[in-house]
Structures are given as C-alpha cells and as structure tokens.
Amino acid sequence: MDIVSRFINYVKVDTQSDANSKTIPSTVKQKDLAKILVKELKELGLNAFMDEYGYVYAKIDKTKDGHKAVGFIAHMDTSPDVSGTNVKPRIIKNYQGEVIKLNQDLSMCPKTSPDLNYVIGDDIVVTDGNTLLGADNKAGIAIIMDFAKEVITKNPPHGDIYLGFTPDEEIGRGADKFNLDYFKADFAYTIDGGCVGVINFENFNASSAKVTFIGKSMHPGSAKGKLINSQHLAFEFHNMLPKFLNPAFTEGYDGFNHLSEMSGNVELTHLHYIIRNHNYNLFKFQEEKFKRIKDYLNNKYGYEAVKLEIKESYLNMYEVLKDDFTSVEVAKKATLNLGINYYEIPIRGGTDGARLSFMGLPCPNLGTGGFNFHSRFEFLSINQMKQSVLILLEIIKLV
Numbered sequence: 590m591d592i593v594s595r596f597i598n599y600v601k602v603d604t605q606s607d608a609n610s611k612t613i614p615s616t617v618k619q620k621d622l623a624k625i626l627v628k629e630l631k632e633l634g635l636n637a638f639m640d641e642y643g644y645v646y647a648k649i650d651k652t653k654d655g656h657k658a659v660g661f662i663a664h665m666d667t668s669p670d671v672s673g674t675n676v677k678p679r680i681i682k683n684y685q686g687e688v689i690k691l692n693q694d695l696s697m698c699p700k701t702s703p704d705l706n707y708v709i710g711d712d713i714v715v716t717d718g719n720t721l722l723g724a725d726n727k728a729g730i731a732i733i734m735d736f737a738k739e740v741i742t743k744n745p746p747h748g749d750i751y752l753g754f755t756p757d758e759e760i761g762r763g764a765d766k767f768n769l770d771y772f773k774a775d776f777a778y779t780i781d782g783g784c785v786g787v788i789n790f791e792n793f794n795a796s797s798a799k800v801t802f803i804g805k806s807m808h809p810g811s812a813k814g815k816l817i818n819s820q821h822l823a824f825e826f827h828n829m830l831p832k833f834l835n836p837a838f839t840e841g842y843d844g845f846n847h848l849s850e851m852s853g854n855v856e857l858t859h860l861h862y863i864i865r866n867h868n869y870n871l872f873k874f875q876e877e878k879f880k881r882i883k884d885y886l887n888n889k890y891g892y893e894a895v896k897l898e899i900k901e902s903y904l905n906m907y908e909v910l911k912d913d914f915t916s917v918e919v920a921k922k923a924t925l926n927l928g929i930n931y932y933e934i935p936i937r938g939g940t941d942g943a944r945l946s947f948m949g950l951p952c953p954n955l956g957t958g959g960f961n962f963h964s965r966f967e968f969l970s971i972n973q974m975k976q977s978v979l980i981l982l983e984i985i986k987l988v
C-alpha cells in the first residue's frame with residue numbers, strides 16, 4: 590500500500606479524544622485505528638501488539654551491530670476542538686496558489702492561510718470544510734508506517750528500531766502509560782506536525798495557577814468600611830501582573846501568564862492562569878511574582894484574602910536534551926544530507942516528547958508536512974510527507 594492510500598484510510602477512522610473522559614484511552618474508538626495499525630504491522634512481518642491502554646508498539650530488529658537503538662512515535666487521536674467524524678479528504682494535484690473551495694460556505698487561499706505558500710507545486714490534501722483533516726497526526730502515522738515498509742523491504746543496515754503509536758496526545762495524556770520497559774530506544778522522535786525539515790527540541794516550561802479570593806460580604810447599603818468584594822481583590826491581583834506577559838503580545842521565546850478562566854461573586858472569586866516560558870529561570874520568576882502579589886495583598890488586607898495553588902504541568906525538553914544533543918544533531922544532518930533545509934522552531938506548547946524526555950527517553954519532534962492543525966482548514970502536502978519518510982530512512986543510517 591502506498592503512503593497516500595494509508596493516510597487516506599487512517600483519516601477516515603474517527604479517533605477524536607475527550608478531555609472529560611476518565612478512561613484510558615479516553616475514547617474507545619481510538620482502538621479502531623490501533624487495531625488497523627497492528628494488522629498492517631503484522632502484515633509487514635513485525636511482532637506488533639496493542640496493550641490494554643490502546644498503545645501500539647512494534648520493533649524492527651537490528652541487522653547490524655554498532656548502531657544506536659532509535660524510536661519513532663506518532664499519536665493516533667485527533668483534537669477535541671473540531672469534529673473528526675466522517676472526514677472526507679480531497680486531493681488537489683499540483684497546487685498553484687489558487688482559491689480552494691472546501692464547500693459552499695468555506696474556502697481558503699494563501700492570503701487567509703499563508704502556510705499554503707509552502708506547498709505551491711505540491712499535491713495537497715484538504716478537507717470538505719465540515720471536519721478537521723487529521724493530518725495531525727495521521728500524517729505522522731503514515732510516515733512511520735511507510736518508513737517501516739521501506740526498512741523491511743530494502744533491509745538497509747540498521748540498529749534496533751522501535752515504533753510507538755499513542756492515544757490521547759491532544760488532551761495531554763499521551764505519555765501517561767507509555768511503556769518504556771518495552772521501548773528500549775536510546776532516543777526517539779515524535780513525528781508530529783509542521784513543515785518538513787522542522788526540528789523542535791524546545792518547548793515551554795508550563796504550570797497552572799489557581800488563585801482564590803475571599804471577600805467579606807455586607808449589605809451594600811451599610812457596607813462602608815466593612816465590605817471587601819472578592820471580585821475587586823481579583824482585579825487588584827490581575828492588575829499587578831506584568832502587562833506585557835499577555836499571550837496577545839508574545840511570540841517566539843516570549844513567555845506569558847494567560848488568564849484562562851474566571852468566576853466569582855462578592856464572597857468568593859476564582860482566577861485560573863496558565864504560566865509559560867521556555868527559559869526555566871524566567872518561568873520560575875513568573876511563578877514567584879504570583880506568590881509575591883499574594884503575600885502583598887494578604888499583608889495589605891490583614892487576613893488570608895488570597896490563596897494560591899501553583900501546579901507544574903510539564904517542563905522544557907531542552908533541559909534534558911542539552912546534556913546529549915545526538916538526537917537533534919542526527920536529525921539536522923539527515924535533513925541536510927537530503928538537500929532539505931531544517932528549521933529549529935521552539936514549540937509554544939508542550940509535546941508528549943517533552944514528558945518522555947523527562948521520563949528518560951530523549952525525544953525531539955520532526956515535521957510531517959501538515960498545516961493549520963485543529964481546524965477545518967487543515968491541509969497536508971503529500972510531497973513533504975514523502976520527504977519526511979526519506980529523513981527517517983536517513984536517520985537510521987546515521988545513528
């Protein structure tokens with residue numbers, strides 16, 4: 590089966606994950622794709638299996654000593670943000686920058702979707718405007734499957750190769766049950782998103798802050814000198830945070846504090862923030878600011894008017910990778926060997942690879958040729974997807 594047919598087959602399987610579910614995987618339907626992958630891997634002659642949590646693993650045994658063991662990982666779920674039911678992919682051959690009519694109501698062009706400029710002259714896959722495409726991350730899966738087929742049929746000299754397909758990445762749980770006792774790679778790559786040649790080895794340090802404000806309610810008619818409105822405490826707190834650490838003013842390596850939720854009344858108000866920065870020291874300083882403001886206000890009002898709970902979410906994989914940069918260097922060299930430019934882009938979010946890196950499996954991310962993720966405007970360059978397979982084949986030569 591060629592890589593395009595694989596991709597088209599995978600996106601037709603609905604694998605949307607669900608953050609409100611407590612089960613693993615969060616939606617049983619993700620196992621539909623897991624089963625297909627196990628079957629296809631077995632047809633390639635591999636000893637593939639799905640575990641009780643819906644993770645799929647396989648190993649291609651080494652053909653030569655002296656190579657490192659390397660792993661490739663892609664996630665099976667699609668984002669809960671946009672429907673993934675009844676995806677109807679459409680291929681446009683030799684795209685020339687024209688307006689693409691997705692359906693009666695929706696169209697896109699390089700002006701509204703600037704990433705289309707990266708795929709001029711390519712064959713691309715688009716949606717029918719009613720769902721996402723699911724190139725995030727079925728492009729990654731198709732790349733790894735096609736790579737596995739190439740390795741098995743052409744049998745180049747290589748070390749042990751591990752393959753892993755995970756559920757629930759989109760809801761931040763993809764690394765939760767990842768089996769590192771089985772997956773004994775020296776390092777691995779997630780193959781997930783962005784232009785071909787993209788190498789991500791930095792992501793945010795991330796935590797969340799729950800701030801609770803306790804007021805003192807009083808009939809407003811007789812409130813003088815007695816009322817403390819918790820909502821005003823919340824305004825006061827928020828206004829003391831640095832103004833320009835607002836995501837609306839940030840990009841690249843800028844960090845931010847994002848007010849993601851608020852609710853309240855006179856007696857009790859809650860603010861919920863997420864705190865992000867690539868730089869660990871600056872990240873800790875942002876958290877420190879939250880604590881100082883809390884202390885200041887409690888001191889000012891003379892009782893525990895503000896309560897603060899900060900919880901770490903994930904850390905920058907760079908903190909792990911910087912000690913041994915082999916995985917990143919190999920990916921850069923493989924990309925250049927093929928005459929493709931590489932792009933080092935810091936991720937303004939987290940990845941399963943970040944968590945895996947801290948669990949002991951260094952794991953940068955490589956691009957797939959997919960764009961406009963979590964959107965009805967999602968699209969994939971078939972040319973770039975095929976180039977990504979070549980990069981993986983080059984990597985196993987170099988490690």
Ligand SMILES: [Zn+2]
Nearest residue numbers: 725726781782
């Ligand atoms: Zn993804």
